Amino acid sequence: MVNLLHNDPNPVTIDRSRLAGVQTPRATLSWTPLPHHELMNRVENRIQDYGYRIHQTNCLLSHGGDRFLGTITLGSRRNLGYRRMVGIKNSHDKSLAAGLIAGIRVIVCSNGMFAGDDICLNRKHTSRLFEDLDQKITEGFEKVFAEWERNDLRVLRYRETEISDERAHDLVVRAVDAEALPPSSIPRVLKEYREPWHPEFMPRTVWSLHNSFTEVMKSKPHLIPERTRILTGVFDQCLGIN
Secondary structure, eight states, X not given: OTTSSTTOSOOEEOOGGGGGGSOOOOOOSSOOOOOHHHHHHHHHHXXXXXXXXXXXXXXXXXXXXXXXXXXXXXXXXXXXXXXXXXXXXXXXXXXXXXXXXXXXXXXXXXXXXXXXXXXXXXXXXXXXXGGSHHHXXXXXXXXXXXXXXXXXXXXXXXXXXXXXXXXXXXXXHHHHHTTXXXXXXXXXXXXXXXXXXXXGGOSOBHHHHHHHHHHHHTTSGGGHHHHHHHHHHHHHHHHTOO
């Protein structure tokens, strides 16, 4: 999801009920823009077809409404401490194709976390866009389901892995080197880790450290998808998770 909202300093949050009011450009002979609300409608319908309950939706717009990032958080079906989530991306300026990305949202703090590759629903907004869009969404969710399963195992590993202060500091440096966060964020991450806002993150584990990062990342929600994927990649590599 690189460069989706990244270079717009002022992305705006929009209520889901107002998404249909975002203007969609006119189609041309070779290009058909996909309305943001139409993509959200189809993804939401598919989620409900699979038997999931939608707990919450969030919508972000940038570049004058041309670029869109939505998240759909599902109802909690197991006592795991987090809910499964899917990210939805789209653009009206030909900057990127519509797509999905798997994620989770931690219940106690609402921290978001994404992992895995972007799932492209269409390579470009061609004039035949709608002919196989539903099929592409179905195929996309097969990959989302697989990533959700990997996330369940990942979170379990993070929770079970205790770390020393030395290793925690090393992970912070590695994450900053990978540009999960700027160096100026290090003091806030360490403060959150040493004095967690939520008692659930008092154990000195990889999971607690990861949530220290995502707590700090909440100040810039439009950067969470890319930053958390980088962060998770760094943590996975250090733990030997493939």
